Amino acid sequence: DQQVKQNSPSLSVQEGRISILNCDYTNSMFDYFLWYKKYPAEGPTFLISISSIKDKNEDGRFTVFLNKSAKHLSLHIVPSQPGDSAVYFCAASADGSARQLTFGSGTQLTVLP
Amino acid sequence: NAGVTQTPKFRVLKTGQSMTLLCAQDMNHEYMYWYRQDPGMGLRLIHYSVGEGTTAKGEVPDGYNVSRLKKQNFLLGLESAAPSQTSVYFCASSNLRARLHTEAFFGQGTRLTVV
Numbered sequence: 604d605q606q607v608k609q610n611s612p613s614l615s616v617q618e619g620r621i622s623i624l625n626c627d628y629t630n631s632m633f634d635y636f637l638w639y640k641k642y643p644a645e646g647p648t649f650l651i652s653i654s655s656i657k658d659k660n661e662d663g664r665f666t667v668f669l670n671k672s673a674k675h676l677s678l679h680i681v682p683s684q685p686g687d688s689a690v691y692f693c694a695a696s697a698d699g700s701a702r703q704l705t706f707g708s709g710t711q712l713t714v715l716p
Numbered sequence: 717n718a719g720v721t722q723t724p725k726f727r728v729l730k731t732g733q734s735m736t737l738l739c740a741q742d743m744n745h746e747y748m749y750w751y752r753q754d755p756g757m758g759l760r761l762i763h764y765s766v767g768e769g770t771t772a773k774g775e776v777p778d779g780y781n782v783s784r785l786k787k788q789n790f791l792l793g794l795e796s797a798a799p800s801q802t803s804v805y806f807c808a809s810s811n812l813r814a815r816l817h818t819e820a821f822f823g824q825g826t827r828l829t830v831v
Contacts, residue, residue, distance in 0.1 A: 607758070637819055646720070646806055646822030647759070692758060701810040701820040702747060702766075703774070706758035 606630045607695050609707035617715050622680040624710050626693030629674065633695040637704070638667060638678050641690045650691070651678070654699065683714045718742050722807050722823035729797040729830045737792040737826050739807030747810045748790035749774070749820065750782060752803040759806060765790055797830045804828070 608627045616622045626636075634655040639647035653660040653667045653676070660667050666679045680687055693707040723738045739748065746767050751759040751774075761774030765784040779801060781793045790809075794801060804827050808820040 609758075612756075639822075644824070646808075646824045648822070649819035652819060694759075701808075701818055702764070703761060704759075704820060706751075706760070708756050708758040 607693055607705050607707040609693055609710050611710050613711040615713045615715060616683045618685055619682045622683045622687065622712055624678040624691050624712065626676045626707055627674060628695050630697065632697040635696040635699045636669060636676050637694045639692045639694060641692065647692055685714045685716050688712055688714050720807055720809055720821050720823035722826050724826060726827050729828065731797060731799060731830060733797050734795050737805055739790045739823060740788055741809040742788065743809060743821065745809035745811045748784065749808045750792045751806045751808065752776065753806060754803050799830045802828060802830045
């Protein structure tokens with residue numbers, strides 16, 4: 604039973620447009636959420652995070668939105684660039700830390716030039 | 717600054733063979749983790765360590781053993797490899813003493829094939 608779900612295995616977006624990646628979770632104890640980006644043959648790299656006391660966190664072109672009542676978070680990338688093409692993983696934690704992260708299955712984002 | 721380094725990057729094992737994956741971090745992090753990544757399943761936690769000399773089971777620990785004899789190193793062992801252990805293995809570390817809401821830093825991964 605996956606507690607963190609990314610229901611879209613892939614997403615294609617035109618360069619310059621907005622990319623929206625979605626993530627749903629079932630465990631109401633999760634209180635800290637992270638997004639990681641992964642290029643082929645590399646390890647995941649941290650992108651942005653949000654704690655449950657917030658509903659939005661912004662870092663440059665990347666914004667994460669959290670809707671606790673719907674148990675849903677999304678990552679917005681504006682504007683999308685070809686270098687953003689990667690697999691994006693959503694991860695969640697129940698103790699505000701990176702100690703036991705539960706990952707989603709990932710979404711392959713392709714930004715078309 | 718190397719960050720998290722995994723050795724080896726690739727390995728092919730025969731069923732029943734044993735091997736050890738090495739993870740080294742130079743960030744003085746307390747916590748270290750081993751994950752496996754399989755298609756369509758994201759990353760799943762195998763074992764983790766909250767400090768030198770301590771280890772704990774994660775979500776999928778069966779068939780693996782770990783040791784943390786030194787703070788900077790975290791070893792993952794397969795005593796008798798099975799084809800179901802074919803996967804990409806990632807080591808990660810994080811610093812939790814300084815503050816909450818920290819992220820984990822990952823190594824580049826080890827692709828293991830068991831035939």
